[in-house]
Amino acid sequence: EGQLVESGGGFVKPGGSLRLSCAASGIAFSNSWMTWVRQAPGKGLEWVGRIKSKIDGGTTDYAAPVKGRFAISRDDSKTMLYLQMNSLKIEDTGVYYCTTDDWEYGLDVWGQGTTVTVSS
Amino acid sequence: DIVMTQTPLSLSVAPGQPASISCKSSQSLLNSDGETSLYWYLQRPGQPPQLLIYEVSNRFSGVPDRFSGSGSGTYFTLKISRVEAEDVGVFYCMQRKQQYSFGQGTKLEI
Numbered sequence: 001e002g003q004l005v006e007s008g009g010g011f012v013k014p015g016g017s018l019r020l021s022c023a024a025s026g027i028a029f030s031n032s033w034m035t036w037v038r039q040a041p042g043k044g045l046e047w048v049g050r051i052k053s054k055i056d057g058g059t060t061d062y063a064a065p066v067k068g069r070f071a072i073s074r075d076d077s078k079t080m081l082y083l084q085m086n087s088l089k090i091e092d093t094g095v096y097y098c099t100t101d102d103w104e105y106g107l108d109v110w111g112q113g114t115t116v117t118v119s120s
Numbered sequence: 121d122i123v124m125t126q127t128p129l130s131l132s133v134a135p136g137q138p139a140s141i142s143c144k145s146s147q148s149l150l151n152s153d154g155e156t157s158l159y160w161y162l163q164r165p166g167q168p169p170q171l172l173i174y175e176v177s178n179r180f181s182g183v184p185d186r187f188s189g190s191g192s193g194t195y196f197t198l199k200i201s202r203v204e205a206e207d208v209g210v211f212y213c214m215q216r217k218q219q220y221s222f223g224q225g226t227k228l229e230i
Contacts, residue, residue: 035220037169045161045169045212047220061219064121097168105180106159106216110168 002027002109004098009114016088020114022081022098027109030076031055033101036083039113040094048083050101065091088118122147122215126223133230139200141226143213148193150217157216160189160198163225164209172211173198205230 008020022034033056036048049062051072060072071084081098095113102108123146133139149156160173171180173189176196186201200207210225 044210044225045163045214045222047222050220063219105171105174106157106214107161107169107220108171108174108180110170113168 002100004100004109004111006096006098006111006114009096009116011117011119012088013120014088014090014118016118017084017086018088018116020083020085020096020098020116022083022111024079024081024100027079027100029079033103034072034074034081035099035101035107036072036081037097037099037107037110038092038094038116039097040091043094046094048096051081085116088116090118090120092116093118122149122218122221124213124215124221124223126211126213126226128226129224130227130229133200133203133228135205135230136202139203139207139228141198141211141213143191143196143198143223145194145196145215147218149215150193156192158189158191158196159214159216160187161212161214162207162209163212164206167209169212203228203230 003025005023033052035050049072051060069087073082097113098111099107100109125144127142149158156176158176161169163169177189188199210227212225213223
């Protein structure tokens with residue numbers, strides 16, 4: 001059974017940077033599209049961005065609020081997914097989940113999430 | 121952008137009773153391949169979301185058959201035939217036709 005474990009969350013001041021990691025196991029990671037979803041405190045789910053598998057081009061796509069500030073990357077040799085977050089804003093505060101993105105099932109495997117707090 | 125609108129935003133249901141949640145999209149979610157990119161998730165308190173239904177009406181592995189999805193085009197419904205205590209949480213619909221977007225969530229209480 002697939003497992004995703006996020007790490008790297010923490011406290012950061014506005015304008016700062018943070019890199020989140022997601023360790024994958026039990027899945028065909030190199031063939032998987034991967035997605036980040038976030039959830040502000042007490043709010044709903046918000047899609048952050050997606051990276052395709054390298055065999056499908058390895059391209060990325062981002063939600064408008066994070067485009068130009070966030071970057072998703074992957075290391076298939078380590079089965080790791082990353083989210084580099086720059087120029088952080090208070091409204092980026094929340095729990096960040098990594099998920100697999102199956103062509104049929106959608107976002108089918110989720111990690112437990114890692115918490116990012118942006119505050120002065 | 122495709123906007124997803126759920127109703128109601130909250131509902132309280134007695135155990136054993138049915139429940140229904142609606143989800144409307146601002147554009148048709150029908151793809152050129154004939155599939156419809158509409159999914160349902162349940163987020164239990166303190167837990168990450170879990171997939172219930174994919175492509176409108178298909179139950180994901182391990183999901184009880186009391187959950188069912190239906191709809192087409194821009195209007196979709198999630199039904200629970202008999203609510204159980206473990207169903208407490210927030211239900212979200214999600215579209216994946218044009219990037220991804222979620223409904224606001226529907227909180228189910230027992």
